Amino acid sequence: MTITISWQAYWELFQETIERSQHPDPDDAIDVVYKYPQALGQGYLRQIELREGLVLSILNLQLSDRLIIQAPEREHGFEWNFNFTGQSQNKLAAISDGRYIFYGSGLAPKETINCGIQPALGVGFEMEPEVSNQLLRSFVGDPDGELPPELQSLIRQSDQEYCCRSGIATQAMQIVARQILQCPYQGIAKRMYLEGKVLELMGILVAQEVEIQNSNSNPLPLKPDVVDRIHLAREILLQRLDNPPSLIELARQVSLNDYLLKQGFRACFGTTAFNYLHHYRLEQAHHLLKTKNMKVSEVAKAVGFVNQSYFAAAFRKKFGLPPKEYQIQQKKSV
Numbered sequence: 001m002t003i004t005i006s007w008q009a010y011w012e013l014f015q016e017t018i019e020r021s022q023h024p025d026p027d028d029a030i031d032v033v034y035k036y037p038q039a040l041g042q043g044y045l046r047q048i049e050l051r052e053g054l055v056l057s058i059l060n061l062q063l064s065d066r067l068i069i070q071a072p073e074r075e076h077g078f079e080w081n082f083n084f085t086g087q088s089q090n091k092l093a094a095i096s097d098g099r100y101i102f103y104g105s106g107l108a109p110k111e112t113i114n115c116g117i118q119p120a121l122g123v124g125f126e127m128e129p130e131v132s133n134q135l136l137r138s139f140v141g142d143p144d145g146e147l148p149p150e151l152q153s154l155i156r157q158s159d160q161e162y163c164c165r166s167g168i169a170t171q172a173m174q175i176v177a178r179q180i181l182q183c184p185y186q187g188i189a190k191r192m193y194l195e196g197k198v199l200e201l202m203g204i205l206v207a208q209e210v211e212i213q214n215s216n217s218n219p220l221p222l223k224p225d226v227v228d229r230i231h232l233a234r235e236i237l238l239q240r241l242d243n244p245p246s247l248i249e250l251a252r253q254v255s256l257n258d259y260l261l262k263q264g265f266r267a268c269f270g271t272t273a274f275n276y277l278h279h280y281r282l283e284q285a286h287h288l289l290k291t292k293n294m295k296v297s298e299v300a301k302a303v304g305f306v307n308q309s310y311f312a313a314a315f316r317k318k319f320g321l322p323p324k325e326y327q328i329q330q331k332k333s334v
Helices: 007-015 129-140 149-154 171-181 187-215 224-239 247-253 258-269 273-291 296-302 308-319 323-333
Strands: 002-006 031-035 041-051 054-063 066-071 074-076 079-085 099-103 106-108 111-115 120-127 164-168
Touching (some): 002 007, 007 066, 054 171, 054 187, 120 129, 129 187, 149 187, 171 187, 171 308, 224 247, 224 273, 247 258, 247 273, 258 273, 273 323, 308 323
Antiparallel strands (some): 031 041, 041 054, 066 111, 074 106, 079 120, 099 164
């Protein structure tokens, strides 16, 4: 079954949960946890207004059915969302486990947002257009407030469709996202800490945008059928976690030469094929350790790591804890 709902009705359902909302921080009245509307699923949306026009969100939910939200045209500021788990898709991009989506300011188009039924955990922030525009200009604008050419696409007029990009979250992004979830402070210290994390994310996003625009000065043209083959290559990799093909073998399976596959994969997904596979394996291992009663060695084998020492080191580098310690921590929290 699929639930279809308008943008306005979706947010009105949240307003109906205000009486059941909670304040996890007694020193912060505008740090609010809203129960997710029971008509749609279970979970919560936590919103922390760090300052006027800047809201940090943490979403943890399980939808009861696939959800389609019909959104109208609307003025839009900066927005960044990262999914630890969960899937959704709009007109311009898709987001799933370990991926992020980023919007500049401008016009959000009329669109249909499709949300999958997988358990979803994510963090994000939204800035109103005036706030986002002032912030970017204050940091990187010239004396007249003009942005460098490579960043001008991030700020568009209210009648121009915003820029949008998505990709696999870098390790730096994922570290900041986890630090937001695990914020150790309350009150004023919490707000300063979290706003600093938003600025850190903005720095990462600006650096990426500069790199993307510079690389676009000599872009690799990809025909639609080539893009389809590159996406097929990704699916083959993810289906063969325990025994992935070599780059040459993978290229042969999708009828591309290995150079085009290598360059095209980076163009489509922002990283190499096997770096993508490496981080996907770790995300799957993280999910198994959290949700399944499996030994660490079994998890490592299930996601394709032959060397357990290497798996433990890679897991700790990505998530901050060795896999066994993470598993013990999860069992205690249940």
